[in-house]
Every structure is written in structure tokens, then in C-alpha cells.
Amino acid sequence: MVTTLDDTKRAAIGEKLADLKALQNLIISNDQKLIDACPDEDVRKRLQNMLEDDQKNLGIIETVIVQYGIQAEPSAATKIFIPQFEKMMSGDEFTYYQKLMQHELMKHGQAMSGIIIHKAAQKVGADIEVAIGPLNTVNFEGRAHQEQLKGMLELVGVREMTGKDADQGLWARVQDGVAALSGVFGSIATQNSDKQDMNIQTLIRLDHNKTNTIFTEIGATKDPQKLQEYFGQLYKDLLVHAQAEEEVVYPRIRSFYGDDNTQELYDEQAQMKQMLDEIKAMDPTNADEFRSKIKDLMEAVGDHIRQEESTMFSAIDNNCSDEQKEQMATEFKAAKSKLQQEMAA
Structure with missing residues (x-):
């Protein structure tokens, strides 16, 4: 493990x-x-x-x-x-x-x-x-x-x-x-x-960009120590991101994004959390198998990201004012900070 x-x-x-x-x-x-x-x-x-x-x-x-x-x-x-x-x-x-x-x-x-x-x-x-x-x-x-x-x-x-x-x-x-x-x-x-924390789509996209970069780093190495380092950061980032979205973003968008679409986002993240725990239990010295499981995770996360950045972002733009998007961003950042502090403790 x-x-x-x-x-x-x-x-x-x-x-x-x-x-x-x-x-x-x-x-x-x-x-x-x-x-x-x-x-x-x-x-x-x-x-x-x-x-x-x-x-x-x-x-x-x-x-x-x-x-x-x-x-x-x-x-x-x-x-x-x-x-x-x-x-x-x-x-x-x-x-x-x-x-x-x-x-x-x-x-x-x-x-x-x-x-x-x-x-x-x-x-x-x-x-x-x-x-x-x-x-x-x-x-x-x-x-x-x-x-x-x-x-x-x-x-x-x-x-x-x-x-x-x-x-x-x-x-x-x-x-x-x-x-x-x-x-x-x-x-x-x-x-x-100046506006890095003023728009919820900007903050979510920053998280997505960082996640994609870690996946690229994992794909470029077979060093067990580096694999463990990259996965450790990926594990924490994805859990905190998912939990903050579920606390702040998804409840806010359900009324205009629809019950089925919103539930799909929850279900995808539940699957992602299960995959993270399965990978966490693996031995990173078995680099090929470890990276294979990471690839499966990457595909699942990629599908989730594409849905959020296309239909979910569009729905937010069409139904939320700039002030509402700014408030959501403030709450999202605060939720992430609190979760990170709890994880560190």
C-alpha cells in the first residue's frame, strides 16, 4: 500500500x-x-x-x-x-x-x-x-x-x-x-x-488544470518514490475538491441543472473516491499495475471534468449573476481551506 x-x-x-x-x-x-x-x-x-x-x-x-x-x-x-x-x-x-x-x-x-x-x-x-x-x-x-x-x-x-x-x-x-x-x-x-478567487468556474478550472498536470507527471515516471509523491498529492487534492463541490456547488446548481444531471456528478465523484482508496491500498513498487489503475482513474476524472466545464459551467453562466458566482467562489475556497486544515490535522 x-x-x-x-x-x-x-x-x-x-x-x-x-x-x-x-x-x-x-x-x-x-x-x-x-x-x-x-x-x-x-x-x-x-x-x-x-x-x-x-x-x-x-x-x-x-x-x-x-x-x-x-x-x-x-x-x-x-x-x-x-x-x-x-x-x-x-x-x-x-x-x-x-x-x-x-x-x-x-x-x-x-x-x-x-x-x-x-x-x-x-x-x-x-x-x-x-x-x-x-x-x-x-x-x-x-x-x-x-x-x-x-x-x-x-x-x-x-x-x-x-x-x-x-x-x-x-x-x-x-x-x-x-x-x-x-x-x-x-x-x-x-x-x-486580481480575480483568481472571484469566479467559481475559474477556481474549479484551476483545480482541474492541476489534476491533469499530476496525471501527466504520473504517466511520465516509473520511479516508485515519485509515483507515491504524485499520488499522495492527487489523493488529497481530489478528495478536498470533491467534498467542497458537494458542500457548496452541487446543492446550489440542482434547481437549474436538474436532479438527474446533478446526481450524476455526485455518483461520478463517489466512484472516484472508491478508486482513490483502491489505489491507496496498492503497492506503488509494482509500477506498471499502479499506473494502470491511475489510468483508469484519469479516464473517469476526465469524463467528469468535461461535463463540468461544458454543461455545468454553461448552466451556471446562464442562471447565476456575477455576484452569485463570486459568492460561490468565496464559499468554495473557504470550504477547501477548512478541509485541508482538517486533513493536515
Whole structure:
């Protein structure tokens, strides 16, 4: 039988994502502190724009964690760092310039963490890259914020030391550079990622894409250890996805999708759960037989996905308002998060 559904490398990425979320909350809190204490109207306005970006990006990080499928606690180091940083930023020992500099350093650390997560995903599994794709926007905006903060630091630092305004050379160049980057990348990335958790079809399709990627990974290896790793993630992802749909989506669509069609979705997922448990009881060292059973599962899941993405999605579009689809997405994400936490416990 499959000896474990957990993998240390995936758990490590899960912890890093939990760090990312905890530090993003800290950044948001610190944005507000800097805004409240800001001596310059122009700097305050730009910090307010950053706060709005950071609040949106927290939602993206939360969505990524749910799509990744592993709920973890932040690292011990992060738990120690956060209260120390909050104390430092709340005290009077540091000037505004020094606090702004610490904020820029944290933005840098956050951007590097996002890059490291992506690099680790490339070594662990393509399905992880699919799940964490929206982090690209968070990383991009974090780096853009760094550039803006450099300009703010120049302005605030010179003013603290001399009482006069700095020449605007660096500040102007920073603003021009950020505007140019935003024109090329920002609008597309932000508009797409901003709505990752706003549409139920989008969230379900993200799950389907990740599932299909894991099936591809399984089909490409005969290594028992990799087979066990991929199946462990597939098992958890499919169970959580199915349960969340049965709690949130299927009861909502029955009235307009029809009793027979909706019951068919329930029945298909019941069959899928049975197949998952049968595969879980198998020995993955018998790679050929293991992969053969996975192929049967893939075909059953593929049929289910095609029905959902064609007739079910169309029925939702025809019978639900944008607000209803957004509410369903919020409830679906919350249900998945709760189930993942229960599974981790």
C-alpha cells in the first residue's frame, strides 16, 4: 500500500507559503503604520496605493495556498521575527527614514521568498508550478514597490538630514521605470490575478488544470518514490475538491441543472473516491499495475471534468449573476481551506 500521503519537499514549500502569508499580513499592518506617520503627502499617497496592492495580493496568496493543497504553519523563525519587527516599528527608537528602510528590506525578502518558491517548484513538480502561478503577479508588484520605496527613501532621508528636498532625479527615474513596467506587464497580470478567487468556474478550472498536470507527471515516471509523491498529492487534492463541490456547488446548481444531471456528478465523484482508496491500498513498487489503475482513474476524472466545464459551467453562466458566482467562489475556497486544515490535522 502507499505508505504515506505526505512528502517532505512539498511540506517545505507549504511552510514557505505560510511564511509568505504571515509576512504579507505584517507588510499590510506596516503599510498602515507608515501611512499614519508619514510627513509627506506625495509619499503618503504612494504608500496608500501600495497598501491597496498588498491587500489584493494577500487574497492571491490565500488562493495559491488553497490551490497548492497543503495548509501549514509559518516557520518558527517567522513566528519569532514578526513580534520583534512589530515592536521595532511601533517604537520611537527609529526615525521615519529608518522604518521606511526596514519596510523596503522586508519587501525585498518577500519578493525573494516568492522567487525561491517558484524555483523549488521547478525541482519538485509541474503541478506545483500550476498551483502557484498567480504568485507571479505578487512577485512583480513587490519588486515594483521596492523601486518606488528607493525613491521615497531618497526623498525622506535627505529631508531628515538637511531639512530640504532632494533633487528629484532618482525619484523621477523610479516613477518612469515603474510606469513603463506596469504598462508592459502590470495590467495583464494584475487584472487576471486580481480575480483568481472571484469566479467559481475559474477556481474549479484551476483545480482541474492541476489534476491533469499530476496525471501527466504520473504517466511520465516509473520511479516508485515519485509515483507515491504524485499520488499522495492527487489523493488529497481530489478528495478536498470533491467534498467542497458537494458542500457548496452541487446543492446550489440542482434547481437549474436538474436532479438527474446533478446526481450524476455526485455518483461520478463517489466512484472516484472508491478508486482513490483502491489505489491507496496498492503497492506503488509494482509500477506498471499502479499506473494502470491511475489510468483508469484519469479516464473517469476526465469524463467528469468535461461535463463540468461544458454543461455545468454553461448552466451556471446562464442562471447565476456575477455576484452569485463570486459568492460561490468565496464559499468554495473557504470550504477547501477548512478541509485541508482538517486533513493536515
